[in-house]
Amino acid sequence: xxxxxxxxxxxxxxxxxxxxxxxxxxxxxxxxxxxxxxxxxxxxxxxxxxxxxxxxxxxxxxxxxxxxxxxxxxxxxxxxxxxxxxxxxxxxxxxxxxxxxxxxxxxxxxxxxxxxxxxxxxxxxxxxxxxxxxxxxxxxxxxxxxxxxxxxxxxxxxxxxxxxxxxxxxxxxxxxxxxxxxxxxxxxxxxxxxxxxxxxxxxxxxxxxxxxxxxxxxxxxxxxxxxxxxxxxxxxxxxxxxxxxxxxxxxxxxxxxxxxxxxxxxxxxxxxxxxxxxxxxxxxxxxxxxxxxxxxxxxxxxxxxxxxxxxxxxxxxxxxxxxxxxxxxxxxxxxxxxxxxxxxxxxxxxxxxxxxxxxxxxxxxxxxxxxxxxxxxxxxxxxxxxxxxxxxxxxxxxxxxxxxxxxxxxxxxxxxxxxxxxxxxxxxxxxxxxxxxxxxxxxxxxxxxxxxxxxxxxxxxxxxxxxxxxxxxxxxxxxxxxxxxxxxxxxxxxxxxxxx
Numbered sequence: 001x002x003x004x005x006x007x008x009x010x011x012x013x014x015x016x017x018x019x020x021x022x023x024x025x026x027x028x029x030x031x032x033x034x035x036x037x038x039x040x041x042x043x044x045x046x047x048x049x050x051x052x053x054x055x056x057x058x059x060x061x062x063x064x065x066x067x068x069x070x071x072x073x074x075x076x077x078x079x080x081x082x083x084x085x086x087x088x089x090x091x092x093x094x095x096x097x098x099x100x101x102x103x104x105x106x107x108x109x110x111x112x113x114x115x116x117x118x119x120x121x122x123x124x125x126x127x128x129x130x131x132x133x134x135x136x137x138x139x140x141x142x143x144x145x146x147x148x149x150x151x152x153x154x155x156x157x158x159x160x161x162x163x164x165x166x167x168x169x170x171x172x173x174x175x176x177x178x179x180x181x182x183x184x185x186x187x188x189x190x191x192x193x194x195x196x197x198x199x200x201x202x203x204x205x206x207x208x209x210x211x212x213x214x215x216x217x218x219x220x221x222x223x224x225x226x227x228x229x230x231x232x233x234x235x236x237x238x239x240x241x242x243x244x245x246x247x248x249x250x251x252x253x254x255x256x257x258x259x260x261x262x263x264x265x266x267x268x269x270x271x272x273x274x275x276x277x278x279x280x281x282x283x284x285x286x287x288x289x290x291x292x293x294x295x296x297x298x299x300x301x302x303x304x305x306x307x308x309x310x311x312x313x314x315x316x317x318x319x320x321x322x323x324x325x326x327x328x329x330x331x332x333x334x335x336x337x338x339x340x341x342x343x344x345x346x347x348x349x350x351x352x353x354x355x356x357x358x359x360x361x362x363x364x365x366x367x368x369x370x371x372x373x374x375x376x377x378x379x380x381x382x383x384x385x386x387x388x389x390x391x392x393x394x395x396x397x398x399x400x401x402x403x404x405x406x407x408x409x410x411x412x413x414x415x416x417x418x419x420x421x422x423x424x425x426x427x428x429x430x431x432x433x434x435x436x437x438x439x440x441x442x443x444x445x446x447x448x449x450x451x452x453x454x455x456x457x458x459x460x461x462x463x464x465x466x467x468x469x470x471x472x473x474x475x476x477x478x479x480x481x482x483x484x485x486x487x488x489x490x491x492x493x494x495x496x497x498x499x500x
Contacts, residue, residue, distance in 0.1 A: 039115055041123040042100055044189040052094075052101055060093040063126055066187050067091050073138075073179070075199040078145050080138070084195075087138070087183075089129040096126035125186035132176070139174040142199055148172040152208035154246055155216065155346050155361055163361065165213045168206030175202035208248050212344050217364040219345070220303035223357040224295045224319040226288070233273035233288035236264070240292040241349040241356060248346050249339040254308060257293050257328050257335040264289060264330055290327045291319050291356060292349065293335045297326035299358040300337045301413055301428070303345070304368045308336040312431040316407055321374045323411035323431045341366040369416040380406035382435035392443035403438030407431075 036055060038048040043062045047055040067088060073080040085091070103124065115122055150171030156164045178200030228234050243261040264270040264286030273287025290313065297310060298320060310326045311333045317325050326335045339345050345362040382403035392398065414425040 036101070036104060037112055037116065039119065039121040040104060041121055042097060043125060043187055044123060052097055055097045055101075056094045059097060062189060063093045063096055063187070064091050066126075066189065070194040071183075072194050072196050073142070073199050074196060075142070075146055075201065078142070078199070080142060080199075081194075082138070084128065087130055087134050089131055099127060100124040125188060127186055128184060130180060130183065132180075135176055135180060139176045139179070142174045146172070146174060146199065146201060150204045150206050152206045152248070153210045153213055154208070154248075155213060155348065163217065165210055165216070167210050168208060170206065171204040172201045173204045175200040178202060208344075212248070212250075213346065215343075215363050215365075216346065216361045217367070218359055219341075219362045219364065219367040220299045220360040220370075221357065222295055222299040222302060223355050224291055224298075225354050226291060226319065226356060228354050230273065230288075232271040236270050236273055236286055236288035237291055237356060238351050239269050240286075240289045241351055244292065244296065244347050244358075245349040246347070248344055250344045251339055251341065254336055254338045257296070258330050259334075261289065261292075261328075286330075290317070290325070292358075293328045294320050294325040295356050295358045296347070296349070297335060298324055298372065299360050301372055302368075302370050303341075303360045303362070304366070304370055304415075305345075305360075306338040306340040307428075308338055309334050310429070311335075312429065312433070314434055315404065315436055316433040321372075321411075322376060322407050322409040322433060323374045323429050324372060369418065369420075371414045371416065372411065373414065374409055374411045376407050376409045378408040380408075380433075380435045382406070382437050384438045384440065386440045386442055388444055389441040390444055392441060394443045394446045396443040398441045400439040400441055401436075404436040406435035407433045409433070 035049050035051050036047045040046075040048050042055060042059045043066070045059045045062055047058060050058065067083070067085040069084055071082050071084060071087070073082070114120065148171045151169040153168035154166050156166050179197070182197050182200060184195065226234065226237060240261050244257070247255070247260060249255045262268055266285070270286045270289075272283035272285055275282060275284030275287045294317070297307070300307065301324075311328075312323065313325050313327045316322050327333060328335050341362050342365065343363040345360055348357075348359040348361065350357050350359075382405050384403065389398075408431070410430045411428040412425055413428050415423045417423055
């Protein structure tokens with residue numbers, strides 16, 4: 001009996017030892033082995049019992065060939081053909097095998113054991129890594145054919161219907177992320193034919209909606225006049241006006257004239273128009289654009305918008321009062337304002353006959369009672385310049401242009417309540433305009449020697465009296481009349497200015 005018990009105990013110990021040996025072997029096999037388990041495949045290639053380096057050698061050709069597989073992106077009748085190599089990161093078979101090795105190491109031991117016992121093979125497909133920049137480049141190409149432009153809501157003004165809101169319409173654009181989601185995530189080693197991938201489009205909503213334009217009305221208007229007979233200048237003016245027409249400036253957003261209108265070039269449609277260089281008129285590209293910026297400037301002041309940047313001309317201009325102009329030079333001087341109102345505003349610039357009108361529409365609760373005025377503090381007389389022009393006949397005299405005085409002036413912005421009572425008046429600017437000298441071309445003097453004629457006493461006295469009168473006129477101090485019009489010695493005067 002005792003002998004039997006000893007045999008039983010020995011058998012149990014032996015079996016336990018065998019189990020421990022098997023467990024130790026499995027531990028070595030599953031955890032510490034640097035080779036793939038039996039039954040493991042990569043892209044359909046058996047790699048059981050192989051090291052990582054051996055698996056790379058076995059699968060390299062299969063992995064590399066897959067990246068040459070064709071892809072066809074489709075949307076309706078549109079097709080775009082490429083290959084996986086066009087949109088994937090460069091092929092690295094070792095990296096693909098190492099990723100699979102890590103996945104295999106992480107597989108539970110129980111599942112590994114069952115696979116071995118049941119001889120159930122497991123196939124790993126290498127993960128595909130897509131280059132998002134290349135997909136973005138392709139998306140731009142697809143958009144050229146598939147994009148449906150979004151239409152923002154806008155205001156329409158007519159003499160009969162008045163202000164009308166035209167609803168916006170959503171557009172369609174390529175959804176890069178959505179299209180990527182349709183691409184295969186892993187290699188399919190059995191796929192030898194072209195892979196078909198749908199191009200996904202997403203809806204693009206208008207940035208300006210009907211809600212943005214609700215409760216909109218005219219909060220400011222300003223009109224200037226021009227000479228439509230000056231064809232090139234009129235063309236430039238209309239082109240610049242069309243650039244700002246329809247612009248929406250959201251709350252707290254800044255408007256930049258030069259960025260909106262763009263560089264004035266022949267390619268963008270601008271023409272040469274006369275501008276003043278020194279004391280002469282010369283052709284200059286984009287002449288007339290400053291009238292648009294000046295008209296907009298006055299409309300902004302009447303709307304009570306915040307002026308960020310404004311510059312006066314070197315010479316006084318004819319279409320706005322002194323100190324109420326705003327010159328622009330692309331890349332050098334700009335006109336900028338900020339929408340400090342409670343909601344978005346909308347610009348309308350229209351040309352009708354010889355008039356340019358800028359309307360500013362916004363929430364009617366932002367409408368203010370504002371008046372603008374300017375005062376001339378000093379007048380700078382112009383000189384008369386005479387130049388000899390050989391092409392003229394002796395004694396011939398041609399006035400190239402009349403002179404224009406210069407000014408020191410200031411502009412004011414006055415705020416009134418609904419009853420017309422003055423709330424606040426503030427100075428906007430203090431400006432200097434140089435005079436434009438009168439230029440006269442004369443023919444060359446004939447080659448004749450003349451005897452000087454002495455001045456008689458009476459003539460000399462008369463000449464002194466005339467000089468004194470001119471001096472008194474030049475010394476007179478200008479002021480403003482009751483209506484805010486520039487005046488001299490209390491009498492309103494018309495200021496001779498140059499239309500730029």
